[in-house]
Structure formats: C-alpha cells, structure tokens
Amino acid sequence: AQSVAQPEDQVNVAEGNPLTVKCTYSVSGNPYLFWYVQYPNRGLQFLLKYITGDNLVKGSYGFEAEFNKSQTSFHLKKPSALVSDSALYFCAVRDMTGGYQKVTFGTGTKLQVIP
Amino acid sequence: DTEVTQTPKHLVMGMTNKKSLKCEQHMGHRAMYWYKQKAKKPPELMFVYSYEKLSINESVPSRFSPECPNSSLLNLHLHALQPEDSALYLCASSQEGLAGGTQFFGPGTRLTVL
Numbered sequence: 001a002q003s004v005a006q007p008e009d010q011v012n013v014a015e016g017n018p019l020t021v022k023c024t025y026s027v028s029g030n031p032y033l034f035w036y037v038q039y040p041n042r043g044l045q046f047l048l049k050y051i052t053g054d055n056l057v058k059g060s061y062g063f064e065a066e067f068n069k070s071q072t073s074f075h076l077k078k079p080s081a082l083v084s085d086s087a088l089y090f091c092a093v094r095d096m097t098g099g100y101q102k103v104t105f106g107t108g109t110k111l112q113v114i115p
Numbered sequence: 116d117t118e119v120t121q122t123p124k125h126l127v128m129g130m131t132n133k134k135s136l137k138c139e140q141h142m143g144h145r146a147m148y149w150y151k152q153k154a155k156k157p158p159e160l161m162f163v164y165s166y167e168k169l170s171i172n173e174s175v176p177s178r179f180s181p182e183c184p185n186s187s188l189l190n191l192h193l194h195a196l197q198p199e200d201s202a203l204y205l206c207a208s209s210q211e212g213l214a215g216g217t218q219f220f221g222p223g224t225r226l227t228v229l
Contacts, residue, residue, distance in 0.1 A: 043221050090157055105157035
C-alpha cells in the first residue's frame with residue numbers, strides 16, 4: 001500500500017523566516033503526492049500536487065514543494081512565513097489499490113508561526 | 116462553482132436519533148467521498164462513490180449508511196450512533212479517472228453524539 005510519513009507533530013517558525021514541513025513517501029510505481037492545509041474547524045484545502053515533471057512544484061498562498069526521488073521526500077516550503085499560515089498540514093498520496101482512487105493522508109504537522 | 120457544500124454545520128444527536136448529513140458539489144466530479152476526522156488526526160476514509168455507485172466501504176459500522184441520489188449529491192444517514200462517533204465528518208469530491216485527481220473538501224459537519 002502507498003503511504004506517507006510526517007515525522008514532525010509540530011513545527012514552530014518565526015514570522016518572516018522560511019518554513020519547511022517534512023514528508024516522506026513509500027509507494028510502488030510513480031508517486032502522486034499532495035499537500036493539504038486545514039484551518040481550525042474547517043475542511044481541508046488543496047495546496048499543491050506532484051504528478052510528473054519539474055521537481056519543484058508551486059502552489060497556493062506562496063507555498064512550494066520539492067520532490068526528491070532519491071530521498072523519497074516531498075517537503076513543503078515557503079520562503080517567508082506568515083502568522084496566518086498557522087494551521088495543520090497534511091501530506092497525502094494517491095492510492096489506486098483495487099482500481100479505485102483514494103488518498104492516504106499522513107498524520108499531519110501543526111505549523112505555528114510566531115509573531 | 117468550485118465549492119463543496121455540507122449541511123448542517125453542526126449536529127447534536129442522541130444515541131436513538133436518526134439524522135442525515137448532506138453534501139453537494141456542482142463541479143461535475145464523478146467521485147465523492149465521506150471521511151471521519153477526530154481532533155488533530157488525519158481524515159479517515161469511510162466511503163467512496165464512483166459514478167454514483169459505492170466502490171469503497173472501509174469496514175464502516177452499519178449505523179452509518181451512505182447514499183448517492185445523483186452525481187451532485189451525497190448523503191450519510193446516521194442511526195443509533197455511539198458517543199465515540201462524535202467527530203468532524205468531511206465530504207470531498209474529485210474527477211474520477213483523471214491522473215492525480217485532486218480532492219475538493221467541504222467545510223465539514225461537526226457531529227456530537229450524546
């Protein structure tokens with residue numbers, strides 16, 4: 001089965017500093033990877049995805065992610081963090097086991113941006 | 116319209132009640148999903164509908180009964196729930212069959228079972 005791992009339960013970063021939220025994956029075949037963000041008491045919002053092509057993927061709200069095949073990683077990055085970026089971030093992988101599409105989520109990383 | 120809507124936003128019910136959660140999308144997506152999410156945990160997949168047919172049931176107890184009346188609507192019927200079923204219930208949709216189909220999520224229904 002496809003899976004992703006988020007090794008950090010929480011990441012703290014000062015406002016204006018660069019941020020990184022880590023994700024590693026374990027898949028058979030080509031990975032289809034996603035990042036979603038969830039604000040308190042809200043649904044998940046899509047940020048970006050990697051299917052194929054450039055290893056640097058740009059997404060919403062100034063976020064980007066770097067796909068690294070040799071390290072099986074797909075870390076989420078932003079050059080300058082905002083307080084409003086504080087939220088719960090989920091890495092996810094598409095799973096087509098059984099011929100049906102579903103998404104398997106990581107355990108989530110809480111990002112806290114400190115003013 | 117790139118929105119998934121869910122009603123109600125909040126629901127409080129007793130263990131003997133029958134209630135339903137509703138989800139709607141008008142993006143032409145042919146796959147729709149129900150997830151259950153506990154606080155600070157990832158969403159757990161419950162059901163997947165593909166072209167209005169139930170394609171995945173992740174061993175969900177029968178007190179949860181999904182229904183897909185048409186390609187835009189998804190319901191989750193609730194009966195005889197337990198307090199541990201209290202959670203945020205999320206609906207999502209995606210374009211089935213497209214490579215790397217992105218899921219669009221609704222805001223969720225916060226369910227409390229007393």
